[in-house]
Amino acid sequence: MLKKERQAYIIQQINIHNKVLSSDLCVQLDVSEDTVRRDLQELAEEGKLIKVHGGALAKSFHFTIESKQVYSLPEKKIIAHKAIDLIKDGMLVVISGGTTMRELVNMLPPDLNATFVTTNVPIALELLEHPNAEVIFLGNKLLKSAQMAVGAEVVQRLGQIKADLCLLGTNSIDLNFGITDLEWEIIEVKKAMIACAQKTVSLAISEKLNTTQRLQVCALDQVDVLITELAPTNEKLTPYAKLGLSIL
Incomplete structure:
Protein backbone atom coordinates (compact mmCIF):
# COMPACT_ATOMS: atom_id res chain seq x y z
CA MET A 1 0.00 0.00 0.00
CA LEU A 2 1.36 3.41 -0.98
CA LYS A 3 1.87 6.13 1.62
CA LYS A 4 -1.01 8.19 0.25
CA GLU A 5 -3.30 5.17 0.48
CA ARG A 6 -2.19 4.43 4.04
CA GLN A 7 -2.73 7.99 5.15
CA ALA A 8 -6.12 8.19 3.43
CA TYR A 9 -7.15 5.05 5.32
CA ILE A 10 -5.94 6.55 8.62
CA ILE A 11 -7.93 9.74 8.03
CA GLN A 12 -11.04 7.74 7.12
CA GLN A 13 -10.81 5.66 10.31
CA ILE A 14 -10.17 8.65 12.54
CA ASN A 15 -13.07 10.57 11.00
CA ILE A 16 -15.46 7.68 11.62
CA HIS A 17 -14.28 6.61 15.08
CA ASN A 18 -12.71 9.86 16.42
CA LYS A 19 -9.62 8.03 17.65
CA VAL A 20 -7.20 5.43 16.31
CA LEU A 21 -4.56 3.32 18.05
CA SER A 22 -1.16 2.86 16.45
CA SER A 23 -1.16 -0.85 17.32
CA ASP A 24 -4.47 -1.38 15.51
CA LEU A 25 -3.25 0.51 12.44
CA CYS A 26 -0.15 -1.69 12.27
CA VAL A 27 -2.37 -4.77 11.99
CA GLN A 28 -4.92 -3.23 9.64
CA LEU A 29 -2.29 -1.80 7.28
CA ASP A 30 0.22 -4.65 7.74
CA VAL A 31 3.10 -2.24 8.35
CA SER A 32 5.60 -1.60 11.14
CA GLU A 33 5.07 0.68 14.15
CA ASP A 34 7.72 3.03 12.77
CA THR A 35 5.77 3.40 9.52
CA VAL A 36 2.54 4.20 11.36
CA ARG A 37 4.37 6.62 13.65
CA ARG A 38 5.81 8.49 10.65
CA ASP A 39 2.41 8.62 8.94
CA LEU A 40 0.73 10.00 12.06
CA GLN A 41 3.49 12.57 12.51
CA GLU A 42 3.15 13.78 8.93
CA LEU A 43 -0.63 14.01 9.19
CA ALA A 44 -0.31 15.90 12.48
CA GLU A 45 2.14 18.36 10.92
CA GLU A 46 -0.35 18.91 8.08
CA GLY A 47 -3.03 19.72 10.66
CA LYS A 48 -5.21 16.71 9.78
CA LEU A 49 -5.22 15.06 13.22
CA ILE A 50 -3.92 15.37 16.77
CA LYS A 51 -1.12 12.92 17.56
CA VAL A 52 -1.26 11.50 21.09
CA HIS A 53 0.57 8.75 22.94
CA GLY A 54 -0.32 5.45 21.29
CA GLY A 55 -2.38 6.89 18.45
CA ALA A 56 -4.23 9.97 17.24
CA LEU A 57 -7.45 11.96 17.71
CA ALA A 58 -9.77 13.66 15.24
CA LYS A 59 -9.37 17.43 15.39
CA SER A 60 -13.14 18.03 15.29
CA PHE A 61 -13.70 15.69 18.24
CA HIS A 62 -11.16 17.51 20.40
CA PHE A 63 -12.94 20.71 21.43
CA THR A 64 -11.21 24.08 21.42
CA ILE A 65 -12.46 27.65 21.16
CA GLU A 66 -11.33 27.66 17.54
CA SER A 67 -14.04 26.33 15.22
CA LYS A 68 -13.17 23.33 13.13
CA GLN A 69 -14.77 21.32 10.37
CA VAL A 70 -16.86 18.41 11.61
CA TYR A 71 -16.82 15.14 9.70
CA SER A 72 -20.23 14.18 8.21
Missing part, protein backbone atom coordinates in the same frame (compact mmCIF):
# COMPACT_ATOMS: atom_id res chain seq x y z
CA LEU A 73 -21.81 17.33 9.63
CA PRO A 74 -25.06 17.13 7.56
CA GLU A 75 -25.60 13.53 8.69
CA LYS A 76 -24.92 14.44 12.32
CA LYS A 77 -27.43 17.29 12.13
CA ILE A 78 -30.09 14.85 10.90
CA ILE A 79 -29.33 12.50 13.79
CA ALA A 80 -29.44 15.35 16.30
CA HIS A 81 -32.76 16.57 14.96
CA LYS A 82 -34.29 13.09 15.35
CA ALA A 83 -32.96 12.72 18.90
CA ILE A 84 -34.39 16.03 20.08
CA ASP A 85 -37.93 14.70 19.65
CA LEU A 86 -37.22 12.19 22.44
CA ILE A 87 -36.38 14.88 25.01
CA LYS A 88 -39.39 16.23 26.88
CA ASP A 89 -39.92 18.90 29.53
CA GLY A 90 -39.10 17.71 33.02
CA MET A 91 -36.82 14.88 31.90
CA LEU A 92 -33.51 13.98 33.50
CA VAL A 93 -31.15 13.11 30.65
CA VAL A 94 -27.62 11.70 30.87
CA ILE A 95 -25.63 12.66 27.80
CA SER A 96 -22.17 11.64 26.59
CA GLY A 97 -19.80 13.58 24.35
CA GLY A 98 -18.83 13.89 20.71
CA THR A 99 -19.59 16.09 17.74
CA THR A 100 -23.08 14.65 17.20
CA MET A 101 -23.97 15.50 20.79
CA ARG A 102 -22.69 19.03 20.33
CA GLU A 103 -24.99 19.43 17.34
CA LEU A 104 -27.88 18.10 19.42
CA VAL A 105 -27.21 20.55 22.26
CA ASN A 106 -27.01 23.45 19.81
CA MET A 107 -30.41 22.46 18.36
CA LEU A 108 -32.27 22.18 21.68
CA PRO A 109 -35.42 24.36 21.69
CA PRO A 110 -34.86 27.47 23.83
CA ASP A 111 -38.00 26.80 25.87
CA LEU A 112 -37.06 23.20 26.74
CA ASN A 113 -36.99 22.77 30.52
CA ALA A 114 -34.96 19.63 31.18
CA THR A 115 -31.99 18.59 33.32
CA PHE A 116 -28.86 17.23 31.66
CA VAL A 117 -26.17 15.22 33.43
CA THR A 118 -22.81 14.85 31.71
CA THR A 119 -19.19 14.01 32.40
CA ASN A 120 -18.06 15.64 29.16
CA VAL A 121 -16.48 19.08 29.47
CA PRO A 122 -17.37 20.46 25.99
CA ILE A 123 -20.98 19.29 26.32
CA ALA A 124 -21.28 20.90 29.75
CA LEU A 125 -19.94 24.19 28.35
CA GLU A 126 -22.36 24.07 25.41
CA LEU A 127 -25.31 23.33 27.73
CA LEU A 128 -24.44 26.38 29.86
CA GLU A 129 -25.52 28.51 26.89
CA HIS A 130 -29.06 27.09 26.95
CA PRO A 131 -31.50 29.52 28.62
CA ASN A 132 -33.63 26.96 30.50
CA ALA A 133 -31.72 23.69 30.78
CA GLU A 134 -30.24 22.73 34.12
CA VAL A 135 -26.72 21.30 33.86
CA ILE A 136 -25.11 18.82 36.24
CA PHE A 137 -21.45 18.09 35.58
CA LEU A 138 -20.06 15.00 37.28
CA GLY A 139 -16.40 15.83 37.68
CA ASN A 140 -13.39 13.85 38.80
CA LYS A 141 -10.16 12.94 37.00
CA LEU A 142 -10.25 14.38 33.49
CA LEU A 143 -9.21 12.13 30.61
CA LYS A 144 -7.50 14.55 28.27
CA SER A 145 -7.98 12.52 25.09
CA ALA A 146 -11.77 12.49 25.51
CA GLN A 147 -12.14 15.70 27.55
CA MET A 148 -14.39 13.92 30.03
CA ALA A 149 -14.39 12.97 33.69
CA VAL A 150 -13.70 9.32 34.45
CA GLY A 151 -13.00 7.15 37.47
CA ALA A 152 -14.72 5.32 40.30
CA GLU A 153 -16.29 8.44 41.80
CA VAL A 154 -18.03 9.35 38.54
CA VAL A 155 -19.30 5.78 38.12
CA GLN A 156 -20.56 5.76 41.72
CA ARG A 157 -22.39 9.07 41.33
CA LEU A 158 -24.05 7.90 38.13
CA GLY A 159 -25.25 4.88 40.09
CA GLN A 160 -27.17 7.26 42.37
CA ILE A 161 -29.14 8.77 39.48
CA LYS A 162 -32.42 7.57 37.97
CA ALA A 163 -32.48 9.16 34.53
CA ASP A 164 -35.28 9.09 31.99
CA LEU A 165 -32.96 8.94 29.01
CA CYS A 166 -29.36 8.10 28.15
CA LEU A 167 -28.10 9.70 24.95
CA LEU A 168 -25.03 7.69 24.02
CA GLY A 169 -22.44 8.82 21.52
CA THR A 170 -21.37 5.64 19.74
CA ASN A 171 -17.91 4.77 18.46
CA SER A 172 -18.78 1.43 16.83
CA ILE A 173 -21.90 -0.73 16.71
CA ASP A 174 -22.24 -4.28 15.48
CA LEU A 175 -24.96 -6.94 15.44
CA ASN A 176 -22.85 -9.50 17.29
CA PHE A 177 -20.65 -7.39 19.56
CA GLY A 178 -23.03 -4.53 20.32
CA ILE A 179 -21.54 -1.11 21.09
CA THR A 180 -17.76 -1.07 21.43
CA ASP A 181 -15.06 1.49 22.20
CA LEU A 182 -11.32 1.77 22.75
CA GLU A 183 -10.61 3.00 26.28
CA TRP A 184 -11.56 1.16 29.45
CA GLU A 185 -12.12 4.28 31.55
CA ILE A 186 -14.57 5.68 28.98
CA ILE A 187 -16.37 2.36 28.76
CA GLU A 188 -16.85 2.18 32.53
CA VAL A 189 -18.54 5.60 32.49
CA LYS A 190 -20.74 4.70 29.53
CA LYS A 191 -21.80 1.45 31.24
CA ALA A 192 -22.85 3.45 34.28
CA MET A 193 -24.78 5.89 32.11
CA ILE A 194 -26.71 3.06 30.50
CA ALA A 195 -27.41 1.39 33.84
CA CYS A 196 -28.89 4.53 35.41
CA ALA A 197 -31.35 5.31 32.59
CA GLN A 198 -34.79 3.91 31.80
CA LYS A 199 -34.12 4.16 28.07
CA THR A 200 -30.83 4.14 26.15
CA VAL A 201 -30.49 5.79 22.75
CA SER A 202 -27.47 5.11 20.54
CA LEU A 203 -26.56 7.90 18.12
CA ALA A 204 -24.29 6.89 15.24
CA ILE A 205 -23.60 7.88 11.66
CA SER A 206 -24.23 4.92 9.36
CA GLU A 207 -20.50 4.46 8.67
CA LYS A 208 -20.20 3.18 12.23
CA LEU A 209 -22.69 0.38 11.62
CA ASN A 210 -21.17 -3.10 11.53
CA THR A 211 -17.81 -1.93 12.89
CA THR A 212 -16.12 -3.01 16.12
CA GLN A 213 -13.49 -1.78 18.53
CA ARG A 214 -11.55 -3.69 21.17
CA LEU A 215 -13.83 -3.42 24.21
CA GLN A 216 -17.57 -3.85 24.63
CA VAL A 217 -19.68 -1.08 26.13
CA CYS A 218 -22.91 -3.07 26.03
CA ALA A 219 -24.81 -5.71 24.12
CA LEU A 220 -27.60 -4.58 21.81
CA ASP A 221 -30.28 -5.86 24.17
CA GLN A 222 -29.33 -2.95 26.44
CA VAL A 223 -30.08 -0.43 23.69
CA ASP A 224 -33.67 0.72 23.14
CA VAL A 225 -33.34 3.12 20.21
CA LEU A 226 -30.84 3.44 17.35
CA ILE A 227 -30.65 6.74 15.51
CA THR A 228 -28.71 7.22 12.28
CA GLU A 229 -29.06 9.65 9.40
CA LEU A 230 -30.67 6.91 7.29
CA ALA A 231 -34.39 6.39 6.83
CA PRO A 232 -35.67 3.81 9.34
CA THR A 233 -36.64 1.54 6.43
CA ASN A 234 -33.11 1.44 4.99
CA GLU A 235 -31.97 -2.15 4.47
CA LYS A 236 -28.79 -1.52 6.48
CA LEU A 237 -30.97 -1.04 9.56
CA THR A 238 -33.27 -4.02 9.04
CA PRO A 239 -31.08 -6.49 11.01
CA TYR A 240 -31.00 -4.09 13.97
CA ALA A 241 -34.78 -3.72 13.89
CA LYS A 242 -35.13 -7.51 13.88
CA LEU A 243 -33.17 -7.60 17.14
CA GLY A 244 -35.84 -5.41 18.74
CA LEU A 245 -34.28 -1.95 18.52
CA SER A 246 -36.54 0.97 17.68
CA ILE A 247 -35.09 2.69 14.63
CA LEU A 248 -35.33 6.44 14.05
Whole structure:
Protein backbone atom coordinates (compact mmCIF):
# COMPACT_ATOMS: atom_id res chain seq x y z
CA MET A 1 0.00 0.00 0.00
CA LEU A 2 1.36 3.41 -0.98
CA LYS A 3 1.87 6.13 1.62
CA LYS A 4 -1.01 8.19 0.25
CA GLU A 5 -3.30 5.17 0.48
CA ARG A 6 -2.19 4.43 4.04
CA GLN A 7 -2.73 7.99 5.15
CA ALA A 8 -6.12 8.19 3.43
CA TYR A 9 -7.15 5.05 5.32
CA ILE A 10 -5.94 6.55 8.62
CA ILE A 11 -7.93 9.74 8.03
CA GLN A 12 -11.04 7.74 7.12
CA GLN A 13 -10.81 5.66 10.31
CA ILE A 14 -10.17 8.65 12.54
CA ASN A 15 -13.07 10.57 11.00
CA ILE A 16 -15.46 7.68 11.62
CA HIS A 17 -14.28 6.61 15.08
CA ASN A 18 -12.71 9.86 16.42
CA LYS A 19 -9.62 8.03 17.65
CA VAL A 20 -7.20 5.43 16.31
CA LEU A 21 -4.56 3.32 18.05
CA SER A 22 -1.16 2.86 16.45
CA SER A 23 -1.16 -0.85 17.32
CA ASP A 24 -4.47 -1.38 15.51
CA LEU A 25 -3.25 0.51 12.44
CA CYS A 26 -0.15 -1.69 12.27
CA VAL A 27 -2.37 -4.77 11.99
CA GLN A 28 -4.92 -3.23 9.64
CA LEU A 29 -2.29 -1.80 7.28
CA ASP A 30 0.22 -4.65 7.74
CA VAL A 31 3.10 -2.24 8.35
CA SER A 32 5.60 -1.60 11.14
CA GLU A 33 5.07 0.68 14.15
CA ASP A 34 7.72 3.03 12.77
CA THR A 35 5.77 3.40 9.52
CA VAL A 36 2.54 4.20 11.36
CA ARG A 37 4.37 6.62 13.65
CA ARG A 38 5.81 8.49 10.65
CA ASP A 39 2.41 8.62 8.94
CA LEU A 40 0.73 10.00 12.06
CA GLN A 41 3.49 12.57 12.51
CA GLU A 42 3.15 13.78 8.93
CA LEU A 43 -0.63 14.01 9.19
CA ALA A 44 -0.31 15.90 12.48
CA GLU A 45 2.14 18.36 10.92
CA GLU A 46 -0.35 18.91 8.08
CA GLY A 47 -3.03 19.72 10.66
CA LYS A 48 -5.21 16.71 9.78
CA LEU A 49 -5.22 15.06 13.22
CA ILE A 50 -3.92 15.37 16.77
CA LYS A 51 -1.12 12.92 17.56
CA VAL A 52 -1.26 11.50 21.09
CA HIS A 53 0.57 8.75 22.94
CA GLY A 54 -0.32 5.45 21.29
CA GLY A 55 -2.38 6.89 18.45
CA ALA A 56 -4.23 9.97 17.24
CA LEU A 57 -7.45 11.96 17.71
CA ALA A 58 -9.77 13.66 15.24
CA LYS A 59 -9.37 17.43 15.39
CA SER A 60 -13.14 18.03 15.29
CA PHE A 61 -13.70 15.69 18.24
CA HIS A 62 -11.16 17.51 20.40
CA PHE A 63 -12.94 20.71 21.43
CA THR A 64 -11.21 24.08 21.42
CA ILE A 65 -12.46 27.65 21.16
CA GLU A 66 -11.33 27.66 17.54
CA SER A 67 -14.04 26.33 15.22
CA LYS A 68 -13.17 23.33 13.13
CA GLN A 69 -14.77 21.32 10.37
CA VAL A 70 -16.86 18.41 11.61
CA TYR A 71 -16.82 15.14 9.70
CA SER A 72 -20.23 14.18 8.21
CA LEU A 73 -21.81 17.33 9.63
CA PRO A 74 -25.06 17.13 7.56
CA GLU A 75 -25.60 13.53 8.69
CA LYS A 76 -24.92 14.44 12.32
CA LYS A 77 -27.43 17.29 12.13
CA ILE A 78 -30.09 14.85 10.90
CA ILE A 79 -29.33 12.50 13.79
CA ALA A 80 -29.44 15.35 16.30
CA HIS A 81 -32.76 16.57 14.96
CA LYS A 82 -34.29 13.09 15.35
CA ALA A 83 -32.96 12.72 18.90
CA ILE A 84 -34.39 16.03 20.08
CA ASP A 85 -37.93 14.70 19.65
CA LEU A 86 -37.22 12.19 22.44
CA ILE A 87 -36.38 14.88 25.01
CA LYS A 88 -39.39 16.23 26.88
CA ASP A 89 -39.92 18.90 29.53
CA GLY A 90 -39.10 17.71 33.02
CA MET A 91 -36.82 14.88 31.90
CA LEU A 92 -33.51 13.98 33.50
CA VAL A 93 -31.15 13.11 30.65
CA VAL A 94 -27.62 11.70 30.87
CA ILE A 95 -25.63 12.66 27.80
CA SER A 96 -22.17 11.64 26.59
CA GLY A 97 -19.80 13.58 24.35
CA GLY A 98 -18.83 13.89 20.71
CA THR A 99 -19.59 16.09 17.74
CA THR A 100 -23.08 14.65 17.20
CA MET A 101 -23.97 15.50 20.79
CA ARG A 102 -22.69 19.03 20.33
CA GLU A 103 -24.99 19.43 17.34
CA LEU A 104 -27.88 18.10 19.42
CA VAL A 105 -27.21 20.55 22.26
CA ASN A 106 -27.01 23.45 19.81
CA MET A 107 -30.41 22.46 18.36
CA LEU A 108 -32.27 22.18 21.68
CA PRO A 109 -35.42 24.36 21.69
CA PRO A 110 -34.86 27.47 23.83
CA ASP A 111 -38.00 26.80 25.87
CA LEU A 112 -37.06 23.20 26.74
CA ASN A 113 -36.99 22.77 30.52
CA ALA A 114 -34.96 19.63 31.18
CA THR A 115 -31.99 18.59 33.32
CA PHE A 116 -28.86 17.23 31.66
CA VAL A 117 -26.17 15.22 33.43
CA THR A 118 -22.81 14.85 31.71
CA THR A 119 -19.19 14.01 32.40
CA ASN A 120 -18.06 15.64 29.16
CA VAL A 121 -16.48 19.08 29.47
CA PRO A 122 -17.37 20.46 25.99
CA ILE A 123 -20.98 19.29 26.32
CA ALA A 124 -21.28 20.90 29.75
CA LEU A 125 -19.94 24.19 28.35
CA GLU A 126 -22.36 24.07 25.41
CA LEU A 127 -25.31 23.33 27.73
CA LEU A 128 -24.44 26.38 29.86
CA GLU A 129 -25.52 28.51 26.89
CA HIS A 130 -29.06 27.09 26.95
CA PRO A 131 -31.50 29.52 28.62
CA ASN A 132 -33.63 26.96 30.50
CA ALA A 133 -31.72 23.69 30.78
CA GLU A 134 -30.24 22.73 34.12
CA VAL A 135 -26.72 21.30 33.86
CA ILE A 136 -25.11 18.82 36.24
CA PHE A 137 -21.45 18.09 35.58
CA LEU A 138 -20.06 15.00 37.28
CA GLY A 139 -16.40 15.83 37.68
CA ASN A 140 -13.39 13.85 38.80
CA LYS A 141 -10.16 12.94 37.00
CA LEU A 142 -10.25 14.38 33.49
CA LEU A 143 -9.21 12.13 30.61
CA LYS A 144 -7.50 14.55 28.27
CA SER A 145 -7.98 12.52 25.09
CA ALA A 146 -11.77 12.49 25.51
CA GLN A 147 -12.14 15.70 27.55
CA MET A 148 -14.39 13.92 30.03
CA ALA A 149 -14.39 12.97 33.69
CA VAL A 150 -13.70 9.32 34.45
CA GLY A 151 -13.00 7.15 37.47
CA ALA A 152 -14.72 5.32 40.30
CA GLU A 153 -16.29 8.44 41.80
CA VAL A 154 -18.03 9.35 38.54
CA VAL A 155 -19.30 5.78 38.12
CA GLN A 156 -20.56 5.76 41.72
CA ARG A 157 -22.39 9.07 41.33
CA LEU A 158 -24.05 7.90 38.13
CA GLY A 159 -25.25 4.88 40.09
CA GLN A 160 -27.17 7.26 42.37
CA ILE A 161 -29.14 8.77 39.48
CA LYS A 162 -32.42 7.57 37.97
CA ALA A 163 -32.48 9.16 34.53
CA ASP A 164 -35.28 9.09 31.99
CA LEU A 165 -32.96 8.94 29.01
CA CYS A 166 -29.36 8.10 28.15
CA LEU A 167 -28.10 9.70 24.95
CA LEU A 168 -25.03 7.69 24.02
CA GLY A 169 -22.44 8.82 21.52
CA THR A 170 -21.37 5.64 19.74
CA ASN A 171 -17.91 4.77 18.46
CA SER A 172 -18.78 1.43 16.83
CA ILE A 173 -21.90 -0.73 16.71
CA ASP A 174 -22.24 -4.28 15.48
CA LEU A 175 -24.96 -6.94 15.44
CA ASN A 176 -22.85 -9.50 17.29
CA PHE A 177 -20.65 -7.39 19.56
CA GLY A 178 -23.03 -4.53 20.32
CA ILE A 179 -21.54 -1.11 21.09
CA THR A 180 -17.76 -1.07 21.43
CA ASP A 181 -15.06 1.49 22.20
CA LEU A 182 -11.32 1.77 22.75
CA GLU A 183 -10.61 3.00 26.28
CA TRP A 184 -11.56 1.16 29.45
CA GLU A 185 -12.12 4.28 31.55
CA ILE A 186 -14.57 5.68 28.98
CA ILE A 187 -16.37 2.36 28.76
CA GLU A 188 -16.85 2.18 32.53
CA VAL A 189 -18.54 5.60 32.49
CA LYS A 190 -20.74 4.70 29.53
CA LYS A 191 -21.80 1.45 31.24
CA ALA A 192 -22.85 3.45 34.28
CA MET A 193 -24.78 5.89 32.11
CA ILE A 194 -26.71 3.06 30.50
CA ALA A 195 -27.41 1.39 33.84
CA CYS A 196 -28.89 4.53 35.41
CA ALA A 197 -31.35 5.31 32.59
CA GLN A 198 -34.79 3.91 31.80
CA LYS A 199 -34.12 4.16 28.07
CA THR A 200 -30.83 4.14 26.15
CA VAL A 201 -30.49 5.79 22.75
CA SER A 202 -27.47 5.11 20.54
CA LEU A 203 -26.56 7.90 18.12
CA ALA A 204 -24.29 6.89 15.24
CA ILE A 205 -23.60 7.88 11.66
CA SER A 206 -24.23 4.92 9.36
CA GLU A 207 -20.50 4.46 8.67
CA LYS A 208 -20.20 3.18 12.23
CA LEU A 209 -22.69 0.38 11.62
CA ASN A 210 -21.17 -3.10 11.53
CA THR A 211 -17.81 -1.93 12.89
CA THR A 212 -16.12 -3.01 16.12
CA GLN A 213 -13.49 -1.78 18.53
CA ARG A 214 -11.55 -3.69 21.17
CA LEU A 215 -13.83 -3.42 24.21
CA GLN A 216 -17.57 -3.85 24.63
CA VAL A 217 -19.68 -1.08 26.13
CA CYS A 218 -22.91 -3.07 26.03
CA ALA A 219 -24.81 -5.71 24.12
CA LEU A 220 -27.60 -4.58 21.81
CA ASP A 221 -30.28 -5.86 24.17
CA GLN A 222 -29.33 -2.95 26.44
CA VAL A 223 -30.08 -0.43 23.69
CA ASP A 224 -33.67 0.72 23.14
CA VAL A 225 -33.34 3.12 20.21
CA LEU A 226 -30.84 3.44 17.35
CA ILE A 227 -30.65 6.74 15.51
CA THR A 228 -28.71 7.22 12.28
CA GLU A 229 -29.06 9.65 9.40
CA LEU A 230 -30.67 6.91 7.29
CA ALA A 231 -34.39 6.39 6.83
CA PRO A 232 -35.67 3.81 9.34
CA THR A 233 -36.64 1.54 6.43
CA ASN A 234 -33.11 1.44 4.99
CA GLU A 235 -31.97 -2.15 4.47
CA LYS A 236 -28.79 -1.52 6.48
CA LEU A 237 -30.97 -1.04 9.56
CA THR A 238 -33.27 -4.02 9.04
CA PRO A 239 -31.08 -6.49 11.01
CA TYR A 240 -31.00 -4.09 13.97
CA ALA A 241 -34.78 -3.72 13.89
CA LYS A 242 -35.13 -7.51 13.88
CA LEU A 243 -33.17 -7.60 17.14
CA GLY A 244 -35.84 -5.41 18.74
CA LEU A 245 -34.28 -1.95 18.52
CA SER A 246 -36.54 0.97 17.68
CA ILE A 247 -35.09 2.69 14.63
CA LEU A 248 -35.33 6.44 14.05
